[in-house]
Amino acid sequence: MAFSSTFSHNSLSCFSSSFPQTPRPSPFRFTSIRAVKSAEPDKEKLAKSNTQQDSSNAQPPTTAPKYPKKPVYSMKKGQIVRVDKEKYLNSINYLSVGHPPYYKGLDYIYEDRGEVLDLRIFETGEYALIAWVGIPTAPAWLPTDMLIKSDKLNYERM
DSSP states (O other), X not given: OOOOOOOOHHHXXXXXXXXXXXXXXXXXXXXXXOOOOOSSOOHHHHHHHHHHHHGXXXXXXXXXXXXXXXXXXXXXXXXXXXXXXXXXXXXXXXXXXXXOTTOGGXXXXXXXXXXXXXXXXXXXXXXXXXXXXXOOSOXXXXXXXXXXXESSOOSXXX
16 A cells, blocks of 8 residues: 655645745855956966076085974883872872872872873973872872882782
8 A cells, every 4th residue: 555645736825825925045145256367477487497597506405304302201101100298298289189188098199109101291391190000090190300210119919
C-alpha cells in the first residue's frame, strides 16, 4: 500500500493569503568585482632584470637559516628530586593553595622523592612538572630553584 498526497493550488491558498507577499531582499547579493591593472611597474620583471645583471658577479649565499636556540635546562627529564621545605613555605605557590600554616598534608613533597616529567621555561622562570611515585596525587608545576636533586630513591616502591 503506497502513500501519496497531492496538494492543489486551492489547498495552499489559505497559507498564502494569510501572509503578505512583499518582496524581500535576497541574502545572496553578488557584488561585481573586476580586475584593474596596477599603475606600478611589474615587480617580477624588475627582479628578473636585476638578477640577470647581478648574475655575472653574484656569490652564493653563505649564511644558513637561523633556527631558534634550544633552551638549556638546569635539570633533565627523569631526574629524581624533592622540594626544599623552607623555600616552598615562603613561596607564592604555597600561598596560592590556601592551606593553613604548618599543614601536614603536603609533607610527602619534602620527604618523598618525585620524578621530573617535563621542563618548561615560562615568563616567570624555569618550571618542572613533578610527579611523586607511589602517592596518588596529580603532578604539580614547581619552580626548579626550590627543587633539590637526588641521586636515587631512598624508599621502596610498592
